[in-house]
Amino acid sequence: MKISLNWLNDYLTEEINYKNLVEKFNLMSQEVEGLYPLVDASKLIIGYVEKCENHENADKLKVCQVNVGDKTLQIICGAPNVDKGQKVIVALPGAVLPGNFKIKKAKIRDVISNGMICSLAELGVADFEKKETGIYVLDDNAEVGKDPLKYMGLDDQVLELDLTANRPDLLSMRGIAYDVKAMLDVEIKFNKPQVKRVKPEHEINIFTQTKDASVYYGQLIKDIKIKPSPYWLRSRLLASGIRPVNNVVDITNYVMLEYSQPLHAFDFKKLNSKKIIVRKANKNETIITLDEVKRKLLETDIVITDGEKPIAIAGVMGGFETEVDENTDSILLESAIFDPISVRKTSKRLALKSESSSRFEKGINHELTKEALDRACELLVEFADAKNCGGPSFFNNARKTNQQFELSFSKLKEVTGYDFEKNVVKEILDRLDFEYKLKDDIFVVNVPARRLGFESYQDIVEEIVRINGYDKIDLTLPITPTQGKLTKKQQFKRYLRTFFTGLGFYETNTYSLTDKTNATKYDLEKLSLVKIMNPITTDREYLRHSLIPALTDVLVYNKSRKINDILLFEIGRRYTFEEEVELISGLLHGRYNYSLWQKEYNNVDFYLAKGVIESLLRDLKLLDYDFRAPKQKLPNMHPGIVSEIFIGEEKIGWLGKIHPEVEKQLEVKDTYVFELELDKIFTPYQKINVNYQDIVKYPSVNRDIALVVDKDILAQDLIKTVKEISNNSLKTVDIFDVYQGDKLEENKKSIALSLIFENKEKTLETEEIDTMVNRIVNALTEKHKAKLRR
Amino acid sequence: MEKKINKLVEEALQELGKASKLNDLMVLKAKYLGKKSQFNDFMRELKDLPNNEKPKVGKLVNIGKNKINHKIEEMKEKIEADKINQKLKEETIDVTLPGKKIAQGKKHIFTQTIEEIEDIFVGLGYEIKEGPEIEEDKYNFEMLNLPKDHPARDMQDSLYISEEILLRTHTSPVQVRSLLENADKKPVKIISPGRVYRKDDDDQTHSHQFGQVEALVVDKKTSLSDLKGTLLLAAQKLFGEERQIRLRPSYFPFTEPSVEVDVSCYKCNGTGCSMCKNTGWIEILGAGMVNNNVLKACGYDPNEFQGFAIGFGVERIAMLRHGIDDIRLLYTNDLRFNSQF
Numbered sequence A: 001m002k003i004s005l006n007w008l009n010d011y012l013t014e015e016i017n018y019k020n021l022v023e024k025f026n027l028m029s030q031e032v033e034g035l036y037p038l039v040d041a042s043k044l045i046i047g048y049v050e051k052c053e054n055h056e057n058a059d060k061l062k063v064c065q066v067n068v069g070d071k072t073l074q075i076i077c078g079a080p081n082v083d084k085g086q087k088v089i090v091a092l093p094g095a096v097l098p099g100n101f102k103i104k105k106a107k108i109r110d111v112i113s114n115g116m117i118c119s120l121a122e123l124g125v126a127d128f129e130k131k132e133t134g135i136y137v138l139d140d141n142a143e144v145g146k147d148p149l150k151y152m153g154l155d156d157q158v159l160e161l162d163l164t165a166n167r168p169d170l171l172s173m174r175g176i177a178y179d180v181k182a183m184l185d186v187e188i189k190f191n192k193p194q195v196k197r198v199k200p201e202h203e204i205n206i207f208t209q210t211k212d213a214s215v216y217y218g219q220l221i222k223d224i225k226i227k228p229s230p231y232w233l234r235s236r237l238l239a240s241g242i243r244p245v246n247n248v249v250d251i252t253n254y255v256m257l258e259y260s261q262p263l264h265a266f267d268f269k270k271l272n273s274k275k276i277i278v279r280k281a282n283k284n285e286t287i288i289t290l291d292e293v294k295r296k297l298l299e300t301d302i303v304i305t306d307g308e309k310p311i312a313i314a315g316v317m318g319g320f321e322t323e324v325d326e327n328t329d330s331i332l333l334e335s336a337i338f339d340p341i342s343v344r345k346t347s348k349r350l351a352l353k354s355e356s357s358s359r360f361e362k363g364i365n366h367e368l369t370k371e372a373l374d375r376a377c378e379l380l381v382e383f384a385d386a387k388n389c390g391g392p393s394f395f396n397n398a399r400k401t402n403q404q405f406e407l408s409f410s411k412l413k414e415v416t417g418y419d420f421e422k423n424v425v426k427e428i429l430d431r432l433d434f435e436y437k438l439k440d441d442i443f444v445v446n447v448p449a450r451r452l453g454f455e456s457y458q459d460i461v462e463e464i465v466r467i468n469g470y471d472k473i474d475l476t477l478p479i480t481p482t483q484g485k486l487t488k489k490q491q492f493k494r495y496l497r498t499f500f501t502g503l504g505f506y507e508t509n510t511y512s513l514t515d516k517t518n519a520t521k522y523d524l525e526k527l528s529l530v531k532i533m534n535p536i537t538t539d540r541e542y543l544r545h546s547l548i549p550a551l552t553d554v555l556v557y558n559k560s561r562k563i564n565d566i567l568l569f570e571i572g573r574r575y576t577f578e579e580e581v582e583l584i585s586g587l588l589h590g591r592y593n594y595s596l597w598q599k600e601y602n603n604v605d606f607y608l609a610k611g612v613i614e615s616l617l618r619d620l621k622l623l624d625y626d627f628r629a630p631k632q633k634l635p636n637m638h639p640g641i642v643s644e645i646f647i648g649e650e651k652i653g654w655l656g657k658i659h660p661e662v663e664k665q666l667e668v669k670d671t672y673v674f675e676l677e678l679d680k681i682f683t684p685y686q687k688i689n690v691n692y693q694d695i696v697k698y699p700s701v702n703r704d705i706a707l708v709v710d711k712d713i714l715a716q717d718l719i720k721t722v723k724e725i726s727n728n729s730l731k732t733v734d735i736f737d738v739y740q741g742d743k744l745e746e747n748k749k750s751i752a753l754s755l756i757f758e759n760k761e762k763t764l765e766t767e768e769i770d771t772m773v774n775r776i777v778n779a780l781t782e783k784h785k786a787k788l789r790r
Numbered sequence B: 001m002e003k004k005i006n007k008l009v010e011e012a013l014q015e016l017g018k019a020s021k022l023n024d025l026m027v028l029k030a031k032y033l034g035k036k037s038q039f040n041d042f043m044r045e046l047k048d049l050p051n052n053e054k055p056k057v058g059k060l061v062n063i064g065k066n067k068i069n070h071k072i073e074e075m076k077e078k079i080e081a082d083k084i085n086q087k088l089k090e091e092t093i094d095v096t097l098p099g100k101k102i103a104q105g106k107k108h109i110f111t112q113t114i115e116e117i118e119d120i121f122v123g124l125g126y127e128i129k130e131g132p133e134i135e136e137d138k139y140n141f142e143m144l145n146l147p148k149d150h151p152a153r154d155m156q157d158s159l160y161i162s163e164e165i166l167l168r169t170h171t172s173p174v175q176v177r178s179l180l181e182n183a184d185k186k187p188v189k190i191i192s193p194g195r196v197y198r199k200d201d202d203d204q205t206h207s208h209q210f211g212q213v214e215a216l217v218v219d220k221k222t223s224l225s226d227l228k229g230t231l232l233l234a235a236q237k238l239f240g241e242e243r244q245i246r247l248r249p250s251y252f253p254f255t256e257p258s259v260e261v262d263v264s265c266y267k268c269n270g271t272g273c274s275m276c277k278n279t280g281w282i283e284i285l286g287a288g289m290v291n292n293n294v295l296k297a298c299g300y301d302p303n304e305f306q307g308f309a310i311g312f313g314v315e316r317i318a319m320l321r322h323g324i325d326d327i328r329l330l331y332t333n334d335l336r337f338n339s340q341f
Ligand SMILES: [Zn+2]
Pocket: B265, B266, B267, B268, B269, B270, B271, B272, B273, B274, B275, B276, B277, B278, B280, B281
């Protein structure tokens, strides 16, 4: 909301300090977006062009002698419309125009120019006049030597407020004045509009067929003359951010700004009846609106009709057929109230949001609907030569607003934590012009109709607190004793982040919404996709099933910026209709812990990714994990370098290399990814109880065996066999060498196992170990056709 | 005899002093103290001396032997030390060559900011609650005093999945759920961090996805002054102990009264600068006393219960604290950005 401070001053009985006003608005009411002059210009003066001759050295320039009161200045002017006998706006040498445009004494083609004759555009107010052809020519009443901005009413300051949705009262100048009164504790005054109703007549019949129109006043005004509005009116509209059009349109806008009551003028001659019926639109009904667009109406839209067809969409836009134009000489002026929700829906659907529609949406004070019409009549008589203002026809079904709330004094203190005094509260309510009675401890407050939307005593509390000042409220802390804590799961997530960052992974933060392809790219289970009904773009239309596409996007982004070694992880959600599952996903690419000059390159590979996950699971004491070749193909993964991860028999996730075809599309190579379900790790982790195990005192013994097996035998199966056959003296079994090549038959490979034995009770004897090793070798031979390699 | 012994000792010590290898020492030891050495000869000659001279010369011989032995030990240590020093010298490396490139990770600044806010409130006795991002209109709007046709719904244009299901536009539905769950109406003191979504085009200051941390206290006593004290404490923890706060009226449908909270500018200390647009204050968050309609919807009698709510924008806090001027940087994951925090 832009506020003309000249206008506001009309309502005030004393001068106010604008800086203080800004501060009070900020701290007690609404955020101030700015305070600035309507025209940011200095050293302007009204001049009279006494002589205007052609410039000797330039075709298009004129040399003017301009009387500015105490002297006559020679000024060169290039405007086509400059002429002798005009009263014009002169910028004197030293003047600064909007845009920091400095005026200096200058020589133009050998002729001295002492300033500039200004156009409206140069003053930043081109809209002041409908069409501008050059310099602005003032009317005859302008006084030479005086300030032109003052004369035109452009010497105004604009206070811009960022209004919150709960203060529709501040959409009117009168509402602003009430708030200023409460904040600054000053007096305000309003004049009641004086309308001379020359010959009361009720020529028009007005009624409604819908409850969505509660009040409708229609006033026939004859013998008007369309012309530009007076300077002051145009300036005030400009200050308020509304472009002046002509006197009738300007007056309806002016009154709307004054009362927050939108008005609409129909050209009475174009109206083919003396009947106004407000109703809901019929099926398939259409109307051509003021902007000359044919609009299709719905049965939920409210329309104003002439008894037959719509002539306006109520509260949203007038009809083209009954538009006021230069030839209009009588109008039907409408001041009405329509249902906020209905207007909101219609204006939203038709994308016709206007100053009027937004006021209807927020609610109109029915107590002023008639007065606003009277005010318009008053102005039309004065500025549109209107002679005949008959009494208005109307219906008025508005219910009296009853906003009575009880606020106990003790509740006020309890809610605010501030030790109010009764007198202070009384004074604040007086300043707000809220009627109240004090019954014992209880304030019974009647909130006036101009302050719509109060719901409970809480709104009264807010009014009292803001006018009293938030700065007065004490600083305390809630005394309720509670125990603060992270849940186990939140602690677990913090652990995971620490774990992965500790290993060198960067955490990413990516979008949950993506396109259809990426949403399901790594989704084996073909889960249900969640689609946004009204997406921002098709790129953000679906909720993802995997974080991997986002991670590969991050990889590609950074690769193209010459960052080559990339480890990423993110904790995020997979979304289906049924559930949101938390995932921990990662990506590995490039080198890991390397040293170029030492020729240690350490490119990441499947086994690094696997090692990371093993290390995590071991750290969590989830030792019964298992990596299995997937039974089904994982989409977009390398079919031979991929594994599913299990804890016990529960699949917790997968890891592998991205399919070479996908890598080709992304223009990256050798990228390994994993995705685990957080809960499937967290749940078994929750059950782990750590009991201390005595550290074995007796030495452990190491035995290595090398085996030749068929190429397709899995290392894991060998280890499983070793573990199954051994007693608890086998501490660990590990693989320390894998060989395939010339020294072996085709389709064979050699695997070397390192076995470590130890016993809690004694030192193991060589014979015992030999027996165990033999048993292991026999089992491996039997089960996997392994041969001991010598 | 005396002279001979002294001369020999002198000679031996000198020769030993020149030895540079352990082997040399062994040869010299044999030469001077071995079976065929002069000292052995002295010992033999000792027998022929008159009895009164025997002890004196004997003593002299022993002292001489000890001196030589001592010298041998001394030289042995020296030679060994030299050997070690030599070896160490040979092993010396260029310590200025680069170290191995150890992978280095970072938590995202988004997470770091959330965790910091969480820790502040956990310290104040708050529990942390989380909830679904796909939410019912009922929890996201209706029970928060935002009925279907409320004009304030325009303030947060939402991404809908169906008429009744949407991506939550704030984490407030977690608060509603927490209040509803709390059947025995114990005091509620929670914060709810999480991701939220709005129908906004992504630009420098807008993001269709962003993070929120909301705090909620509902009990029988918690007042506006408790809110103010909590806000000051949080602002000081996040922006520095010298910070002040100020409250300005605002509007959120779920709180009444509602306030915007400014923190005194940490760049200019309130004197005015470009950061604070010369006001001395920077807007950091919104807050307010819980609206009675919300309490009622969640089964709390407003005559008995009251409380406050605070809403932090995670990105806003992070951006203000670190001077980040584009919200999209928090979602691009340029590692040159992620690695800075
Ligand atoms: Zn500052």
